[in-house]
Amino acid sequence: xxxxxxxxxxxxxxxxxxxxxxxxxxxxxxxxxxxxxxxxxxxxxxxxxxxxxxxxxxxxxxxxxxxxxxxxxxxxxxxxxxxxxxxxxxxxxxxxxxxxxxxxxxxxxxxxxxxxxxxxxxxxxxxxxxxxxxxxxxxxxxxxxxxxxxxxxxxxxxxxxxxxxxxxxxxxxxxxxxxxxxxxxxxxxxxxxxxxxxxxxxxxxxxxxxxxxxxxxxxxxxxxxxxxxxxxxxxxxxxxxxxxxxxxxxxxxxxxxxx
Amino acid sequence: xxxxxxxxxxxxxxxxxxxxxxxxxxxxxxxxxxxxxxxxxxxxxxxxxxxxxxxxxxxxxxxxxxxxxxxxxxxxxxxxxxxxxxxxxxxxxxxxxxxxxxxxxxxxxxxxxxxxxxxxxxxxxxxxxxxxxxxxxxxxxxxxxxxxxxxxxxxxxxxxxxxxxxxxxxxxxxxxxxxxxxxxxxxxxxxxxxxxxxxxxxxxxxxxxxxxxxxxxxxxxxxxxxxxxxxxxxxxxxxxxxxxxxxxxxxxxxxxxxxxxxxxxxxxxxxxxxxxxxxxxxxxxxx
Amino acid sequence: xxxxxxxxxxxxxxxxxxxxxxxxxxxxxxxxxxxxxxxxxxxxxxxxxxxxxxxxxxxxxxxxxxxxxxxxxxxxxxxxxxxxxxxxxxxxxxxxxxxxxxxxxxxxxxxxxxxxxxxxxxxxxxxxxxxxxxxxxxxxxxxxxxxxxxxxxxxxxxxxxxxxxxxxxxxxxxxxxxxxxxxxxxxxxxxxxxxxxxxxxxxxxxxxxxxxxxxxxxxxxxxxxxxxxxxxxxxxxxxxxxxxxxxxxxxxxxxxxxxxxxxxxxxxxxxxxxxxxxxxxxxxxxxxxxxxxxxxxxxxxxxxxxxxxxxxxxxxxxxxxxxxxxxxxxxxxxxxxxxxxxxxxxxxxxxxxxxxxxxx
Numbered sequence: 080x081x082x083x084x085x086x087x088x089x090x091x092x093x094x095x096x097x098x099x100x101x102x103x104x105x106x107x108x109x110x111x112x113x114x115x116x117x118x119x120x121x122x123x124x125x126x127x128x129x130x131x132x133x134x135x136x137x138x139x140x141x142x143x144x145x146x147x148x149x150x151x152x153x154x155x156x157x158x159x160x161x162x163x164x165x166x167x168x169x170x171x172x173x174x175x176x177x178x179x180x181x182x183x184x185x186x187x188x189x190x191x192x193x194x195x196x197x198x199x200x201x202x203x204x205x206x207x208x209x210x211x212x213x214x215x216x217x218x219x220x221x222x223x224x225x226x227x228x229x230x231x232x233x234x235x236x237x238x239x240x241x242x243x244x245x246x247x248x249x250x251x252x253x254x255x256x257x258x259x260x261x262x263x264x265x266x267x268x269x270x271x272x273x274x275x276x277x278x279x280x281x282x283x284x285x286x287x288x289x290x291x292x293x294x295x296x297x298x299x300x301x302x303x304x305x306x307x308x309x310x311x312x313x314x315x316x317x318x319x320x321x322x323x324x325x326x327x328x329x330x331x332x333x334x335x336x337x338x
Numbered sequence: 339x340x341x342x343x344x345x346x347x348x349x350x351x352x353x354x355x356x357x358x359x360x361x362x363x364x365x366x367x368x369x370x371x372x373x374x375x376x377x378x379x380x381x382x383x384x385x386x387x388x389x390x391x392x393x394x395x396x397x398x399x400x401x402x403x404x405x406x407x408x409x410x411x412x413x414x415x416x417x418x419x420x421x422x423x424x425x426x427x428x429x430x431x432x433x434x435x436x437x438x439x440x441x442x443x444x445x446x447x448x449x450x451x452x453x454x455x456x457x458x459x460x461x462x463x464x465x466x467x468x469x470x471x472x473x474x475x476x477x478x479x480x481x482x483x484x485x486x487x488x489x490x491x492x493x494x495x496x497x498x499x500x501x502x503x504x505x506x507x508x509x510x511x512x513x514x515x516x517x518x519x520x521x522x523x524x525x526x527x528x529x530x531x532x533x534x535x536x537x538x539x540x541x542x543x544x545x546x547x548x549x550x551x552x553x554x555x556x557x558x559x560x561x562x563x564x565x566x567x568x569x570x571x572x573x574x575x576x577x578x579x580x581x582x583x584x585x586x587x588x589x590x591x592x593x594x595x596x597x598x599x600x601x602x603x604x605x606x607x608x609x610x611x612x613x614x615x616x617x618x619x620x621x622x623x624x625x
Numbered sequence: 626x627x628x629x630x631x632x633x634x635x636x637x638x639x640x641x642x643x644x645x646x647x648x649x650x651x652x653x654x655x656x657x658x659x660x661x662x663x664x665x666x667x668x669x670x671x672x673x674x675x676x677x678x679x680x681x682x683x684x685x686x687x688x689x690x691x692x693x694x695x696x697x698x699x700x701x702x703x704x705x706x707x708x709x710x711x712x713x714x715x716x717x718x719x720x721x722x723x724x725x726x727x728x729x730x731x732x733x734x735x736x737x738x739x740x741x742x743x744x745x746x747x748x749x750x751x752x753x754x755x756x757x758x759x760x761x762x763x764x765x766x767x768x769x770x771x772x773x774x775x776x777x778x779x780x781x782x783x784x785x786x787x788x789x790x791x792x793x794x795x796x797x798x799x800x801x802x803x804x805x806x807x808x809x810x811x812x813x814x815x816x817x818x819x820x821x822x823x824x825x826x827x828x829x830x831x832x833x834x835x836x837x838x839x840x841x842x843x844x845x846x847x848x849x850x851x852x853x854x855x856x857x858x859x860x861x862x863x864x865x866x867x868x869x870x871x872x873x874x875x876x877x878x879x880x881x882x883x884x885x886x887x888x889x890x891x892x893x894x895x896x897x898x899x900x901x902x903x904x905x906x907x908x909x910x911x912x913x914x915x916x917x918x919x920x921x922x923x924x925x926x927x928x929x930x931x932x933x934x935x936x937x938x939x940x941x942x943x944x945x946x947x948x949x950x951x952x953x954x955x956x957x958x959x960x961x962x963x964x965x966x967x968x969x970x971x972x973x974x975x976x977x978x979x980x981x982x983x984x985x
């Protein structure tokens with residue numbers, strides 16, 4: 080696999096909703112093993128960007144290319160449905176803001192984590208269960224909860240389960256949409272710690288959308304700032320947050336409530 | 339119209355309809371296990387009572403055929419009697435209770451014990467043709483899942499059964515993979531009958547009238563019941579032999595024989611039972 | 626010694642004889658004539674024709690009599706017969722604007738060209754059992770002038786969405802009874818399914834929209850009941866050839882206005898059409914038609930009446946009755962299988978998750 084090109088590259092990415100631009104003319108790269116945060120206020124277009132990049136919404140303009148594990152570079156907008164779904168099963172992950180959107184709420188934790196394996200042809204119950212158990216432990220869910228259903232889990236535990244379900248197939252890139260919002264602050268911190276250690280351990284690329292600059296600060300290498308559907312500024316996280324260039328970014332940074 | 343009995347075409351369906359159904363059947367045979375949509379017609383029996391099976395039989399039956407109809411494995415159950423007499427009336431065809439003599443066997447919920455031969459056709463009455471239906475109610479979704487060979491959800495259900503009960507909890511309409519490609523509902527036959535489908539010498543046609551789908555398993559096709567390597571599929575076994583004929587390898591019905599709840603077990607396949615009984619007791623008269 | 630049960634054939638024959646006896650009633654009472662049913666139970670006949678998808682009042686009346694008043698049995702009879710009929714061709718679409726209304730009302734305007742015409746309706750009757758000796762009045766002036774559709778009047782102002790899109794190649798609608806419908810369906814396909822659908826089910830679905838499950842703020846733009854001409858095109862003949870008249874009930878609902886980018890907001894439509902006299906069904910159909918157009922108007926799909934797969938899959942009374950009632954058929958083989966499984970699950974002490982390979 081070559082490292083001279085980004086894993087995911089978008090040029091001029093746009094998506095409209097009727098008369099309104101969701102995102103417009105966005106250029107963005109995500110390199111292997113790096114975490115990119117897309118920050119902005121609500122209505123900035125950051126979620127639309129995430130969905131357009133991951134092809135969860137289609138029909139917009141612009142180019143999006145992805146480099147497969149084989150090294151081959153593919154054009155995402157023209158990729159057939161079946162291939163796209165295969166990508167989701169093998170190289171891509173998506174962590175939803177609301178865990179219920181990313182889990183089967185009435186299937187056991189073990190079943191949730193095991194499903195991607197079963198979808199990929201695993202046929203040994205014992206092995207599936209072993210791998211599920213390992214992953215539950217890795218995301219700090221007690222192994223004896225393997226047969227419990229997510230409706231019995233706390234919010235933080237559900238998110239960790241969602242992460243396990245996504246990582247069990249060893250994806251190369253994970254899309255995350257506000258993974259910590261709605262959780263208690265201490266739970267958020269713990270979750271972010273986990274994400275950070277998994278990323279470095281597994282060499283994952285992550286693109287995470289968040290309105291919370293602290294999240295960007297804690298886990299991302301680079302940050303992209305969006306407003307009204309367009310990219311205002313981007314660069315190394317520390318630089319963007321400590322020394323913002325654009326006036327809007329300065330406003331954003333200075334508006335963060337001091338605790 | 340008053341008092342006049344209309345003339346019906348041979349086997350009730352008009353020739354256009356039969357042609358349409360045969361085209362669907364050919365497609366089904368060409369793609370084993372794939373559910374082919376077809377424009378199911380109304381026939382004189384209600385939906386849910388075998389209209390799919392009836393349409394398939396009507397489309398393929400001819401004057402030289404010999405028809406057997408069973409329900410729950412028996413020839414004499416009311417619905418089997420009703421369907422058999424329907425075809426006798428509209429197709430003027432010879433009917434039989436003897437599995438070995440039949441060319442077409444229309445069935446509800448059982449596959450005969452007697453091994454089927456080359457040239458025989460089984461026609462199954464199917465209530466819910468979609469094996470994923472109770473996991474995913476949307477037809478638009480299940481169609482995609484079949485097209486993209488995405489059957490993970492079915493295995494999740496089996497996993498959950500083992501996690502909850504220690505074994506797979508499906509006793510009838512047990513899902514199978516046909517020709518290594520399509521997930522299929524073998525109709526509500528008990529899982530006991532599943533192994534009969536694998537590499538069978540006969541042609542198996544499935545008609546779901548209300549749901550408007552036809553599918554097929556051609557002769558000598560691989561049919562595997564879904565399972566895990568370490569929890570392999572095991573069809574039901576019975577602890578005692580048939581009380582009437584002594585068979586130890588057939589599916590048994592439980593029959594309550596007295597007011598104290600006393601029971602005995604007898605072959606569900608009445609034709610097989612009779613034949614076996616004759617073999618065991620060649621000197622006895624037929625009951 | 627137990628002997629396997631036989632005699633299914635005889636049992637069925639006896640059942641048929643008993644059924645005939647039940648259906649005949651007391652021999653001292655005259656057998657109901659088909660003409661009496663057709664003439665004196667016209668609303669019932671209309672329903673059977675509509676859901677049977679066959680316009681033949683005498684045949685429908687005969688079906689009602691043969692089925693001993695079981696409406697769904699009657700519909701089933703009619704549909705089974707319909708299957709056997711040869712298809713000679715298609716008529717031109719009926720023009721309900723040229724319908725000569727026996728009844729025509731609109732809730733959206735106080736007065737309309739042609740006037741509000743109550744016609745024969747239960748609407749203002751008092752639901753008290755009447756005295757059968759009451760004599761029929763004879764002042765029953767028929768008013769056969771044709772009246773323009775209210776929706777055409779509204780449409781002239783462009784306040785109401787047109788009844789067909791501007792760019793319309795008018796594709797031939799498929800026939801739900803001869804082609805396997807697949808989801809998602811076209812509006813034409815849906816309307817066919819609704820026309821054939823069970824009145825009670827559609828009534829409940831329509832009602833649910835009024836109670837907040839997908840409300841579309843309906844107004845009854847127009848309900849008209851009357852006869853229309855059926856015409857066919859014959860090769861070699863210049864003008865369409867009339868072949869007869871049928872009675873229909875049409876309902877146009879006027880619903881929530883919707884805007885689109887670049888277009889000003891307009892009222893939207895819901896449509897219902899049935900054979901004979903069937904206002905309740907036509908109105909319900911119109912409510913459900915509009916609800917099923919939710920995606921067309923970018924409305925959130927939140928209610929059962931807006932769910933195409935749900936509504937269309939369960940609207941057909943013949944299918945529904947067949948499947949529900951099939952539960953009466955023997956299921957003992959599968960029940961046996963389930964019982965065995967249950968017994969084993971209950972007796973297995975190690976119901977443990979880690980036992981290897983379930984022993985039978």
